[in-house]
Amino acid sequence: MARITHCIACSHIPVLGYAFDHGKEGEAYFKPAFDGFEWTRRFLADEKPDVIVLVYNDHASAFDMKIIPTFAIGCGDVYHPADEGFGARPVPPVEGHADLAWHIAQSLILDEFDMTIINEMEVDHGLTVPLSMMYGHVDTWPVRVIPLAVNVVTYPPPSGNRCWALDEAIARAVASFPEDLKVQVWGTGGMSHQLQGPRAGLINRAWDNRFLGRLTGDTQELRHIPHIEYLRETGSEGIEMVMWLIMRGALGTRTRALHRHYHVPVSNTALGHLVLEPVDGTIPPGPTPAGNDATAQAPIA
Structure with a gap:
């Protein structure tokens, strides 16, 4: 059967x-950011996953204010890079x-998640930048990708x-697929950053690193951080880190960090990267009851 072997978190800074x-990876400003992915490139070359469920947010390339799905899954055969105003990135199509x-x-x-199914769409830097950081310059991507787009742009985000809970359900779905596949789940976006307004350029190193640390081990407190804390502590775009929780939920009770990288600044953004593996190998139980978790929310600090 298919199985989720590892999960990866990565900022998708444009x-x-x-x-x-x-070709600027070696320049003094960018080199420390790219150096943190050398370990992961070697790891993926050895691990050779068959499929990545890549969790990202669209930046008005496939969706706009006319349609705002909370969770959308790509079920097509190929996804071409989007033109985000300066031409499409010169990277391969995503299979x-x-x-x-x-x-x-x-x-x-059937597990009671109302998914939007997308058969045709273009994918922007939210999906293609992590692939570039992890695989480098290639003629074709050496892995198949299932895009999973999350609304973290327009209120209310999930x-x-x-x-x-969504990724707990994804883990159960993957485990019930009969083909022998090595699957990874990637969560992208974040970390702390704000792109506009009086707090433009906000970066919160301490909060970011506590968040990274609490993705490891057996704690589940991150799932109850309220939206207002992301906004207050990590800026208006820090809410993207809920997509890292979709990554974490697939790994069961306990995780171990294989690699961790944090660097600031990249533009006016904090860069985070983490490679996790499950410790106990258990599949998250389900189904998980849906509902408003406001009463259970607790701060990270």
Whole structure:
């Protein structure tokens, strides 16, 4: 059967895509950011996952104010890089895995998650930058990708608890797929950053590093961080870190960190990266009851 072997978190900072595309990885400003991915490139070359469920947020490339799905899963065969105003990134098209994607979509919907199913869409830097950071310059991506887009752009985004529970359901779906596949789940976005207003340029190193640390081990307190804490402590765009909880939920009770990288600044953004593996190998139980978790929310600090 298919199995989730590891999970990876990675910021998807657009300027890293620019630096990568223009051969600037070795420049003094960018080199410390890129150096933190050398370990992961070697790890992926050895591990050779078959499929990545890549959790990201669209930046008005596939969706706009006319349609705002909370969770959307790509069930197509191929996804081309989007033109975000400066032409499409010069990276390969992303090959999907329609059979597994449809299986996950069916399982999630029967597990009471209302997924939007997308068969055709273009993917922007939220999805392609992590692939570049992890795989480098390639003619074709050496892995198939199932895009899972999350609304963290327009209020209201999903709660951390709902995101964690979604990946528990994804883990159950993957485990019930009969083909022998090595699957990883990647959570992208974050860490602390604000792009506009009086607090533009906000970076909270201490909060970011506590968040990274609490993705490891057996704690589940991160799933109950309220939206207002992300806004207050990590800026208006820090809410993207709920997508890291979708990554974490797949790994069961306990995790171990294989690699950790944190660097600031990259543009006006904190860069975070983490590679996790499960310790006990258990599949999260389910189904997880849906509902408002406001009464259970607790601060990280």
